[in-house]
Amino acid sequence: MKDRAAAETVGARGLPALSDIAVPGLVHVAHVRAPVAGVRLIRVVGRHMPRGYRLVTAEDIEGSKCLPGLDVSIPILAADSISWIGEPVALVAGPDPDVVAELARLATVEFEDAGADLGAEGTILAKRKLVAGDPDAALARATIAIDDTWDSSILEHWYSEPQGALAYFDYDRIVVRAATQWPSHVLESVASVLGCRREEVRVLPTRLGIHLDGKIWYPSMLAAHAALAAKACKAPARILLTREEDFRFTPKSALASISLRAGLDDDRDLLVLDAKLRLDMGAMGPFAAEMLVEAGASVLGAYRWPNARVDAVALSSNGPPAGAFAGLGAAGVFFALGSMMSRLAEAIEEDPVSFKTRTLLGRSDLYASGESVRSPIPLPAIASRAALASDFGRKHASYELVRKRRTSRTDGPMRGIGYAQAFEADGMAPSTEPLPRYSLEATLQKDLRLTIACHGAPSRPGPSSVWKDEASKILGLPVDSVEILGPDSDVAPPSGPGIRSRSVTVSGRLLAKACTAIAKKRFRDPLPILVRSSARVDRGLVWTEDRIEGHPFGQASWAGAVVEVELDLWTMVAKPSGIWLCVDGGRILSPARATKALRAAAMDALGATMGESVTLADGAIEEGSYFSYVLQSPRDIPRIVVDFVDPERDAAPRGIGELPFHCVPAAFLSAVSQAAGRPLSSLPASVPDVLAKGRGP
Amino acid sequence: MTVTFILNGEDVSVRATSGDRLVDVLREDFGLLAAKADCRKGTCGKCLVLVDGRLVPSCMIPAFKIKGREVVTMEGFVQTIEYEDLRKGVEEAGLETCGFCESGLLLALGSLLESSARPTREEVLEAVSSVQCRCTDPETTIAAALAAADHRGRRTYRRGRQ
Numbered sequence: 030m031k032d033r034a035a036a037e038t039v040g041a042r043g044l045p046a047l048s049d050i051a052v053p054g055l056v057h058v059a060h061v062r063a064p065v066a067g068v069r070l071i072r073v074v075g076r077h078m079p080r081g082y083r084l085v086t087a088e089d090i091e092g093s094k095c096l097p098g099l100d101v102s103i104p105i106l107a108a109d110s111i112s113w114i115g116e117p118v119a120l121v122a123g124p125d126p127d128v129v130a131e132l133a134r135l136a137t138v139e140f141e142d143a144g145a146d147l148g149a150e151g152t153i154l155a156k157r158k159l160v161a162g163d164p165d166a167a168l169a170r171a172t173i174a175i176d177d178t179w180d181s182s183i184l185e186h187w188y189s190e191p192q193g194a195l196a197y198f199d200y201d202r203i204v205v206r207a208a209t210q211w212p213s214h215v216l217e218s219v220a221s222v223l224g225c226r227r228e229e230v231r232v233l234p235t236r237l238g239i240h241l242d243g244k245i246w247y248p249s250m251l252a253a254h255a256a257l258a259a260k261a262c263k264a265p266a267r268i269l270l271t272r273e274e275d276f277r278f279t280p281k282s283a284l285a286s287i288s289l290r291a292g293l294d295d296d297r298d299l300l301v302l303d304a305k306l307r308l309d310m311g312a313m314g315p316f317a318a319e320m321l322v323e324a325g326a327s328v329l330g331a332y333r334w335p336n337a338r339v340d341a342v343a344l345s346s347n348g349p350p351a352g353a354f355a356g357l358g359a360a361g362v363f364f365a366l367g368s369m370m371s372r373l374a375e376a377i378e379e380d381p382v383s384f385k386t387r388t389l390l391g392r393s394d395l396y397a398s399g400e401s402v403r404s405p406i407p408l409p410a411i412a413s414r415a416a417l418a419s420d421f422g423r424k425h426a427s428y429e430l431v432r433k434r435r436t437s438r439t440d441g442p443m444r445g446i447g448y449a450q451a452f453e454a455d456g457m458a459p460s461t462e463p464l465p466r467y468s469l470e471a472t473l474q475k476d477l478r479l480t481i482a483c484h485g486a487p488s489r490p491g492p493s494s495v496w497k498d499e500a501s502k503i504l505g506l507p508v509d510s511v512e513i514l515g516p517d518s519d520v521a522p523p524s525g526p527g528i529r530s531r532s533v534t535v536s537g538r539l540l541a542k543a544c545t546a547i548a549k550k551r552f553r554d555p556l557p558i559l560v561r562s563s564a565r566v567d568r569g570l571v572w573t574e575d576r577i578e579g580h581p582f583g584q585a586s587w588a589g590a591v592v593e594v595e596l597d598l599w600t601m602v603a604k605p606s607g608i609w610l611c612v613d614g615g616r617i618l619s620p621a622r623a624t625k626a627l628r629a630a631a632m633d634a635l636g637a638t639m640g641e642s643v644t645l646a647d648g649a650i651e652e653g654s655y656f657s658y659v660l661q662s663p664r665d666i667p668r669i670v671v672d673f674v675d676p677e678r679d680a681a682p683r684g685i686g687e688l689p690f691h692c693v694p695a696a697f698l699s700a701v702s703q704a705a706g707r708p709l710s711s712l713p714a715s716v717p718d719v720l721a722k723g724r725g726p
Numbered sequence: 727m728t729v730t731f732i733l734n735g736e737d738v739s740v741r742a743t744s745g746d747r748l749v750d751v752l753r754e755d756f757g758l759l760a761a762k763a764d765c766r767k768g769t770c771g772k773c774l775v776l777v778d779g780r781l782v783p784s785c786m787i788p789a790f791k792i793k794g795r796e797v798v799t800m801e802g803f804v805q806t807i808e809y810e811d812l813r814k815g816v817e818e819a820g821l822e823t824c825g826f827c828e829s830g831l832l833l834a835l836g837s838l839l840e841s842s843a844r845p846t847r848e849e850v851l852e853a854v855s856s857v858q859c860r861c862t863d864p865e866t867t868i869a870a871a872l873a874a875a876d877h878r879g880r881r882t883y884r885r886g887r888q
Contacts, residue, residue, distance in 0.1 A: 043825050049759045187860060189826040191764070238824035239860040272765045491822035621820055628863035656767065663864035664851045 043489040044236040044515050047193050047208055048269055056081075057126040058258040058268035059133035061119035062278065063111040066312070066347035066648050068140040070111050073119040075136045082123030082132060083261045090257065092224030096249055097217050099315040101154065103246070103350075105222055105253045111140060113312035113347050114649040115278040117250075122258035122266055154310055154317040155343040157325050157572055161397045162336030167301035171292020173376050179289070179365035180711040182642035183650075184282040184354055185658060189238025191275035192247055196255035197265030203256055204231045209248035210240060211526040212484045216518050218249035219256045232518040236488045241633070242353035243280055245526050246315050276655045280352030281643060283320065283343075284309035285361030287328065289369050297377050299335070299388045304328045306341040308358060313350040317343040320351075320358035322572045323454070326581045327359040327691070329397055330366050331406050331452060333390050337397050347648040353528060359453075360634075360690040364712060367449030367695025372708060380425060381699065382416045382448050396580040398570070406582065407613045407674060408450050411589040414672055415611040419591040421448060425703070432706050443596035444606075447699025450589040451691035453684055454569060454581035465525020467535045468563040471500070471543035475556045479506055479547075482514040484524040485536030495619045496540055503544040504551070522561060535564060537618070537682050584681070586614040588688035590631075592696040593667075596704045601716040603701045605635060608669040608693065614685035617676035623685060624671045630686055631669050634693035636661030640713050731792045734758075734802025742789035749773040749784040752799060760800035760829035771857030774830040775799050781837045781856070800829035803836055811881060812836055815874025821866050827859035835871050843882075844875055 061073055061084075075084035087094055087108035096103045107118040121133040168174065194207035196219070203223065209215050209232075216232045223230075232252075237244065251268050258266035270279065290303040306324050310317050325341040354360065374384035386409045390402050416422060424446045431444070469483040479500055487493040497511040514520050527536075542562040550558050570581040591609040596602070608631055617623045643650055643658065694712060702709050705716045730739045733756065740755045747766075752758045752775070761784055762772040768786040775784045776798040803809050812835060823831060831854060838845055838853040845853070850871040851864060 046759075046762070046826060048762060051757075187858075189824040189859065189861060190762070236825055238826050241860070272767075272770070489822070489825060622822075625820070625822070625863045625866050628865060629861060632864065633860050659769070660858045660860065662851075662855045663862075663867070664848075664855050666864050669863075669865065 044234065046190055047195060047206060047235040048190060050195060050206060050235070052195065052197055052265040052267070054264050056122045056124055056258060056262045056264045056266045057129045058120050058122045058254060058266050059129045060117040061121060061133050061136040061138065063107060063114060063116040063118050063138055065140065066111055066113045066116070067143065068111050069143040070107055070109060070118060071139040071141055073136055073138055075119070075121065076132055078132065079123070079128070081262075082121065082128065083258070084136065085120040085122065085257050085261050086118070089261065090222055093221040096246065096253070097221045098214060099246060100318065101313055101315050103250065103313050103315065105250060110143065113349055115349060116312070117254070120254055120258050122262050152345045153342055154314040154345050155321045156574065157321050157339070157341045159325065159337065159339040159397055159572070159577055161334065162301075164301050164303050164336045164338040167336035168290060168292055168303060171300050172295055173373070174290065174292040175369055175372050175376065176290045177369070177708070177710050179287045179368065181285045181361040181364065182712055183284050183645065184637050184641055185276055185643055186241045186243030186281070186352060186354060187660060188240050188243060188275070190236070191270045191272050192244065192251055192279050193267065193269035194248060194252040194255040195265065195267040196252065196259040198259065199231070202229050202231055203259065204233060205252045205256060206233050206235050207248040207252045208235045208237045208240070208244055209252075210237065210242070210244045210528060211246065211249065212516050212518055212521070213523040214246060214526065215249045215252045218253050222253040223256055223260065230518070234488065234516045242357070242528050245353060245528055247279055247352070273655045276658065277650045277652070278349060280350045281311070282354030283311070283351035283358055283361065285324070285358065287362055287365040289328070289365060291369055291373060293373060293377065297379070299333055301336040302329065302334045302338070304339045306339070306362065308343040308351070309346050309348065310343050310351040311346055311348040314343055314345055316353060316357065320353065322570065324358040324362045325572065326454065326570055327362040327451070328366055331390050331408060331582065332370070332388050333394050334397065348645050349650060357528070360687070360694065363449070363451045363691040364694040364698060367451070367692065368698045368702070368710065371447060371449075371699035371702070380422060382412050382421055385448065385450060386412045398577040398580060400578065400580050402580060402582060404582070407587050408589065410674060411587055411611045411613055412448065412450060414674065415448065415589040415591050415609050418611070418670060418672060419446070419593065419607065419609040421446060421591050424593065428703055432703065435706075443598065443704045444594065445700040445702065445704030446591065446593045447696040447703065448589065448591050449692040449695030449699065450587070451688065451695075452582065452585040452587050453687050453691060454585045466563055466565050467524045467539060468522035468561060469536060469539035469543055470520070470522055470559065470561045471540070471547060472557050472559045473504070473547050473551065477506065477510055479504060479511045480514055481511070481540065482517070482520040482522070483536050483539070484516040484521045485527045486513050486516050486521070488515070491622065495622065499537070499540060499618060500544050503541060504548055522563070525566070535566065539564060584683060586612065586683040586685045586688060588612045588685070588692050590689065590692040590696040592693060592700045594697065594700040594704055596701070596716060601705070603639070603704065603714065603716060604665070605667045605697065607667045608635070609672070610669065610689060611672045611674065612685055612688060613674040615680040615683040616678060617673050618682050620673060620676050623673070626686060627671050627689055628669045631689040631693050632661055632663070632666050634689040635666065635697065637690070638694040638697045638712055638714055639665075642713050727790060729790055729793050731794060732796040734798055734805070740789070744788065744790060746789040747785055748775070748787040748789055748792055748797070751789045752784060758799045758801050762826055762829070764826070769858060771830040771834065772827050772859070774833050774856065776803070776833060776837065779840070781834060800833060803833060807881070808836055808839065808878065811877040812839065812874040814877045815872070816870045818873045819866050819870035821862070821870040824859060824861035827857050827861065830857040831862065831867070835874065838871065839875055839878055843879060845871060
């Protein structure tokens, strides 16, 4: 029986944190994890379980043994084969968390070598190819060419709260609590693993915090684990990973390797791009196709390539599963494109801003799919504002002169400045069919309170106030009378995953649509008035294995970033001294809040560029790397100036949260390359490493 | 063993084993949930509390070590007049956190304002560097701290005049 009255509202404190929820009689759950990968699982042998403790394996699953609704098969618990080191093979549940952890540690995983047939490593999960014009002939006649490979490292999402889930029975239903970007998928997963009806499951999401798109599908797996343990122990069960477990065994950003060959013609215009992309998706790659399309489209940027070839492949490996990480793979590619464009500008001794704006697609130009862009690309205006604010032209020219005159490393300051531009597309085709539907329900109650229920509703009071302001503006109601209900599955209609700023781009539009519909009915129909608005994600760019149509710019937001750095004369470590970010994101609902969000994202992007990285050893994240992984300190962050292009205009709001990840790394890399006098092509950007390889100044 | 200490201005006692950490005692025995047990290695700053006026990560403090000490958590700090200054500063600057690091961040700022009436930008950044979170924007944090320092300065000036 659905309980709409008991829905939580996103009040002054936001939704509760998972770790703060107290449930009497709770049992704790720990994973028994695979010690090796690429083997056949024989069985899991647990030590004698004390009274009240249970070992749960794949054999105890009555329903589906894999997560539903994804384009790859992800086992809830490993049953036959083990794909990666750390894969959950069994659960231990019981009342004392220390005993549970010890029992999980003492359990033995018996396995046998499966030979080559289970070697998941190197399997192609998705591939996309594009050829426009004649790239080989164009490369042969290019007068200036750049040929290099750019590599990005694995990044940790470092969520506000580690991943986890809580499950308990409430009469004839099971209630699941988890911090998730996709509550509908949690519901489907729990119903499917328990073999029960959807109506018998209720999902009450907890506070998400900062997730960087790392809580899309993994919470569904943990929710399934908690539900299995609750059923086995007949008690509420909570699984909450320790920070170290979360660091070592949950999704990370995909490892990207981008090989680019680009050439200019006699008129110094872009002639050809030949790109080879390799994404390492780890052992499981849900969203591999979507990420590949995102990466493939990003590598072309918004530039006019008369000849282009993109050969993109997503491969599996025996590493931990790869996550979306702020932009579904685009961030790992934009840095390569931005850096390569800077090198082309340098090769023809042209100002990078001027080169990067004059080579953009025009309104009548055709995208690589053969489709015209139609609406103008706003990057020239963005570039000009960012360059003006940062005094880019003067600084770039003078740093170039200083660098050329430098005779030794200690001969004056080593400074550099870089510019990069990028877009954040929303119109990509998701890899799942049918396309996910997003829905929102708004009800104007008899007492003139407006209640809004949506899975994409913000879980924090700050962002939810933007929704309240917007709704109250449309309906002319006091802000206090607008209530945002928590994304409770009993009240919020099912929706697709809340990725790529879709709480702004999709849910925000649904909110405006629903409120406008209520405004029309308000004095005509009796109260309460309930309106449900729904939409599917637009297919801006469709890129399958055999066809490509459209372009990704229809609902894109745009940004340009300038980063200025100075190298320490002795350590050669780069220290950023300023960041200027100019953004066109349609109408900005709350400029103050958007500025803060962009600054925080720029800080994270800088962290990813300067030092945050995880290393794999024999397919697993090294144990010690948890202790050395440190987020970027506020002390190392320069002033970040954020500027919006016409934020008040009457245009639909667009997602902007990932833009700093798309353009700050490339701008930083270009700046460091200028300061060091040598090209850098890997993230994190390390001049000492380049020196050690003999490529330094 | 039984550990007696002062918690948010009240004498309290708790039974603790040698392995219990202060953060667990606060959360499980006293239901004070503002401090979060996150990294458990003393670096994330989400479990910060004041012990005898000093900011410490409560995940690194064995519970028996607080015998006879004074512990102030966020729940106790919000009852103080100093918090009122900070709250006003935070509101004026529009500082919003993810909610998980809020206790550590505000206690770090409160502790800074206790030691420095007019903190510099660098001092604010140094103070909040003890809290590792992706959610906060340094400029807004600095603005909040400086606004709170203004409120505190005005309040103490008025009290001095009276």
